[in-house]
Amino acid sequence: MLSLRSLSVGYPGRRRRPARRVLEGLEAVARPGDLTVLIGPNGTGKSTLLRTLAGLQPALEGQVLLDGSPITALDEVERARRIAVVLTERDLPALLTARELTGLGRHPHTGFTGRLTAADQAVIDWALQVTGAAHLAHRPVTELSDGERQRVLTARALAQEPSAILLDEPTAFLDVPSRVALMGLLRRLARERSLVVVVSTHDLELALRIADRIWLIDPAGALHCGTPEELTLNGTIGASFDGEELTFEAASGVFVLHGKGRGTARVTADGTRRPLLERALTRAGWHPSPEGPADLAVTWTGEAYEAVRDGTAHRFTSLADLTDWARHEANR
Numbered sequence: 001m002l003s004l005r006s007l008s009v010g011y012p013g014r015r016r017r018p019a020r021r022v023l024e025g026l027e028a029v030a031r032p033g034d035l036t037v038l039i040g041p042n043g044t045g046k047s048t049l050l051r052t053l054a055g056l057q058p059a060l061e062g063q064v065l066l067d068g069s070p071i072t073a074l075d076e077v078e079r080a081r082r083i084a085v086v087l088t089e090r091d092l093p094a095l096l097t098a099r100e101l102t103g104l105g106r107h108p109h110t111g112f113t114g115r116l117t118a119a120d121q122a123v124i125d126w127a128l129q130v131t132g133a134a135h136l137a138h139r140p141v142t143e144l145s146d147g148e149r150q151r152v153l154t155a156r157a158l159a160q161e162p163s164a165i166l167l168d169e170p171t172a173f174l175d176v177p178s179r180v181a182l183m184g185l186l187r188r189l190a191r192e193r194s195l196v197v198v199v200s201t202h203d204l205e206l207a208l209r210i211a212d213r214i215w216l217i218d219p220a221g222a223l224h225c226g227t228p229e230e231l232t233l234n235g236t237i238g239a240s241f242d243g244e245e246l247t248f249e250a251a252s253g254v255f256v257l258h259g260k261g262r263g264t265a266r267v268t269a270d271g272t273r274r275p276l277l278e279r280a281l282t283r284a285g286w287h288p289s290p291e292g293p294a295d296l297a298v299t300w301t302g303e304a305y306e307a308v309r310d311g312t313a314h315r316f317t318s319l320a321d322l323t324d325w326a327r328h329e330a331n332r
């Protein structure tokens, strides 16, 4: 269990530079077996918090406890055995291959000689395999793409076989299927190995779908903890991320952009055509209104789209023509 007790994080003052207190009075718990996802707008302090949890920078106040012991009481080797961290590093040691870099994760376990046993090699193979980096094993790390490097850094953390793993935006450079796969892997590892996993991301939609627990830092610096559904239902997600032109729609779990001059649109269509039509009309500047009167009614007849606006019917055989027209009408 990783616990935050009255924790304040930030940067101490130096010479003429005043101290910068980024977050204060944090109370939270990340349980083994859970995927805990840290979200929050830019600059709210996610990286600062993760670095503090990893012991890479001192807390300004309060404590971080791992299984009840303050992390400041652990010596460096013990801390490296128990906590792995994946930061958004770009400067990696030159001349190392991806496999050698992953092997560095074994160092806290290899003792004085640093020699890797067959068991260590097996862990390294496993870590490269599960992160989808096995094919990169012999490539120099300095020649990897951003996404490839991210996989290898994650492999290094797994090779450490820690009890807690902290990752700062590990999905940032990954393509969409790989993002989902990595988050899925982290959740599986949390469950199977009873690991504490705390991962930050800007991918709110994925976070809300996959996290067991969310830690949300709001723009005022308060930390909210709960399941994705709790934080959605109590309005915390909306209050933190909604903007003038963007709303988080709880039911669909996606952000919706709304334009100016929007009216309501009712869609009649079967199957997946209906939500797709609603999405296309939303993009065109209309607000879907499943029931009741609407400014625009669109019906899929089986052959064409019939749109009724101000008592006049218009017929479109293609969705592109319908949305072009709807966009024009929305701005009329």
Ligand SMILES: Nc1ncnc2c1ncn2[C@@H]1O[C@H](COP(=O)(O)OP(=O)(O)OP(=O)(O)O)[C@@H](O)[C@H]1O
Pocket: 011, 020, 022, 040, 041, 042, 043, 044, 045, 046, 047, 048, 049
């Ligand atoms: N070395 C530093 N010294 C002083 N202030 C810093 C330092 N590093 C970051 N900050 C400030 O601390 C605040 C939090 O930064 P942090 O990088 O933790 O935010 P974040 O939530 O991870 O942001 P992002 O989503 O953009 O990655 C920001 O205002 C940032 O300017």
